[in-house]
Amino acid sequence: MKTKAGYRIFILITAVLWFLSDAGVRAEEKTAVLTGGDEDGGYTYLIPGVGNFMTNCKNGGTAAFVYVDPDEGVSIIRVFKDGAPSGEEDGIYLDKGFYEVYIGNDSDQAVFRFSVTEEGNSIIMSLSANNAEINITREPEMKLSGRDGLFRYTLPDGEWIEANVPQGAYTRGTVQLACSPGLTNISGLLNGEFIAGDEKIYRQEGSYIVTFWDLESATAKDEAYRVDFCFRIFRDPVMNLSMVRAPKGMRIAYAKKNGDAYPTAGATNFYAKSDGTYELFFMGTEDTGLSYSMSFSRDTAPPALKFDPEPGTGEVIADNVYFSGGDDVAELKIKRDGAEVTALEGCIKVNGSYLIEIADAAGNYRSYEFTVKNGIPFPVERVIIISAILIIAGGVILIYARKNMQVL
Secondary structure (H helix, E strand, O other): HHHHHHHHHHHHHHHHHHHHHHHHOEEEOOOEEEEEEOOEEEEEEEEEEEEEEEEOOOOOOOOOOOOEEEEOOOOEEEEEEEEEEEEOOOOEEEOOOOEEEEEEOEEEEEEEEEEEEEOOOOHHHHHHOOOOOOOOEEOOOOOOEEEEEEEEEOOOOOOOOEEEEOOEEEEEOOEEEEOOOOOOOOOEEEOOOOEEEOOEEEOOOEEEEEEEEEEHHHHHEEEEEEEEEEEOOOOOOEOOOOOOOOOEEEEEEEEEEOOEEEEOOOOEEOOOOEEEEEEEEEEEOOOOOEEEEEEEEEEOOOEEEEEOOOOOOOOOOOOOEEEOOOOOOEEEEEEEEEEEEOOHHHHEEOOOEEEEEEOHHHHHOOEEEEEEOOOOOOOOOHHHHHHHHHHHHHHHHHHHHHHHHHOO
């Protein structure tokens, strides 16, 4: 009995010590204190002993979307959505649900709770809901200047956006963006898909629209500025490209095709009328010391496949169809009777209506349509097996018939 009692006491003491030690290393939960702001300009919260964060929603409130912008030294530790870990530590919350955002540092943190009421709402809808008198000016006049290989666009109230490429430019490198403290960079699009706007370096290939908001302007004079900073990252210099616009604040100084001077249609738009290798040189419209260049190879020739036999459009072929493609075929898709299929070693032998679609890296496209109707294939192996079965079956029937005759 004493042994059992002593064991229980030992377990209890161990549990208490573990709890105390664990509590000692766990971050202390503090209460975020609202220190200022309003629904138009956003709210500022203080985590005592840690720092501040800004948001467009009160603690425990609801909004069409919510952003949480921590100051330096403050970070979002973890996030729960509808009671489950969500992994959304980027500070932008667009999906409908109830959120608990743990924000602070390793030793002290607070829990900021709110609800997002409508899924996928944009900042425009939020601004309109908060203040119907706000006028949103898209793409305001901006002055372009430059330094150390950077291009800076300054808004009418002095706020600025800066990048290593001008707005609207093509580049095969990495794009770095920065903005003045008064601008808010919440969201953007990559090839039409939503991306978080807090990224500053962009490496993935595609077309970008990164949106900046001048909310300080909205609180001062009921007018918000919106700038959609556009650029495109492309890796392969070969493109199906016929028209290029000069970057914002720049003009086309000159162009070359295959090394020779090539006339342009205007100072802002360049038109390539035939395939070849082009070089474009842009110059600032106001500051002629600013320059930017790009080069690409225009390729509008669609890829092709070789067939045996060669099918015509909609032709019915009573034989197996063999095909092959060159290095220019980057994508290939085969559909039989509307369903996607594969063709082993480039051979089509199953009956059906076929659509073959191919594309190259430049974006050129070609399709082939035909029908295969070469009868029902009857492999020799099956013929031999079935013949053997019929012979055996015939023998059995013959023996059975003779026995019946003997009985009679």
